[in-house]
Amino acid sequence: MNIYHSLDSFEKLEYGVVTSGTFDGVHLGHKKILSRLREISEQSGGETVVLTFWPHPRMVVSDDSQGLQLLSTIDEKIELFSELGIHHLLIVPFTRAFSELSCHEYIKEILVEKIGTKKLVIGYDHRFGRNREGSFEFLQENCASYGFEVEEIPREDIEDLAISSSRIRKALVTGHIGEANGLLGRPYTLSGTVVKGKQLGRTIGFPTANVHLHESYKLIPMNGVYVIQATYDGEKFKGMLNIGVRPTVDGTMRTIEANLFEFDKEIYGEDLKLELLHYLRPEQKFESLDMLVRQINIDKENSRAYFS
Numbered sequence: 001m002n003i004y005h006s007l008d009s010f011e012k013l014e015y016g017v018v019t020s021g022t023f024d025g026v027h028l029g030h031k032k033i034l035s036r037l038r039e040i041s042e043q044s045g046g047e048t049v050v051l052t053f054w055p056h057p058r059m060v061v062s063d064d065s066q067g068l069q070l071l072s073t074i075d076e077k078i079e080l081f082s083e084l085g086i087h088h089l090l091i092v093p094f095t096r097a098f099s100e101l102s103c104h105e106y107i108k109e110i111l112v113e114k115i116g117t118k119k120l121v122i123g124y125d126h127r128f129g130r131n132r133e134g135s136f137e138f139l140q141e142n143c144a145s146y147g148f149e150v151e152e153i154p155r156e157d158i159e160d161l162a163i164s165s166s167r168i169r170k171a172l173v174t175g176h177i178g179e180a181n182g183l184l185g186r187p188y189t190l191s192g193t194v195v196k197g198k199q200l201g202r203t204i205g206f207p208t209a210n211v212h213l214h215e216s217y218k219l220i221p222m223n224g225v226y227v228i229q230a231t232y233d234g235e236k237f238k239g240m241l242n243i244g245v246r247p248t249v250d251g252t253m254r255t256i257e258a259n260l261f262e263f264d265k266e267i268y269g270e271d272l273k274l275e276l277l278h279y280l281r282p283e284q285k286f287e288s289l290d291m292l293v294r295q296i297n298i299d300k301e302n303s304r305a306y307f308s
Helices: 028-044 057-061 073-084 105-115 136-146 156-162 165-173 177-184 288-306
Strands: 002-004 014-018 045-056 088-093 117-123 149-153 187-196 211-212 223-233 235-244 254-260 271-281
Touching: 014 028, 014 105, 028 045, 028 117, 028 149, 045 073, 045 105, 073 088, 073 187, 105 117, 105 136, 117 136, 136 149, 165 177, 177 187, 177 271, 211 271, 223 254, 223 288, 235 271, 235 288, 254 271, 271 288
Parallel strands: 002 088, 014 045, 014 117, 045 088, 117 149
Antiparallel strands: 187 211, 187 271, 211 254, 223 235, 223 271, 235 254
């Protein structure tokens, strides 16, 4: 997959089969659109193009962007699109000036003149241009004059899947990791750098990797204990994860701490990818460290049972 971080670096295609959007989560609904994109490409001999934006438009134009929580970082999106067999991923820097492009300017200057769009595939209710003035109806009325065809994935096709990024976010923040993973079509992931914590886990026989996320806008699921699979240096390890403030030891800061089974390496400063597979229980405060240790042993047994 070819990756471009600006419009200027993209060389116009003879036959571009294009879709555009933010694609947060690159979930099964998005994959429906991408599957159709590849199908048209194979039939026409054209090349697939995913046009997406970074930063997320809400980070630029919305007053409430401070509370924005996303399902996928831009690096995760790149990896996911690559796995889905897309020819070209064009990541357009989203600025205030870009947000002021009219729908006519967006079509003429970007879709036609920059990309070479001959077929545009969009999801239902897709909007574009200044104040989201562009619509599928507008495209239908004007696409012939611009020299391309447009196709909309019907509402019922997506709604039959009952998938939306907002539904996935709700599932994650309420502890329904299985539902979220089912809608994503893969495990939800958290990636970050291992940093030094208070090292309490070592003293109670459960050393943990304290993971600091790469991006602050990445949505962190509900506090609690999860079954996970971790990837370190290309190798996968089974384990369990605690998200929370560690109330038994009077913690106040929210942390993400992974205990990996059959793992004894020092990995401070190294990157770790965590796939959340199953929600075991909510975080709770125990009356003593001994009670906490007993529960962690139960959590470990339940985690191992999940894999068996």
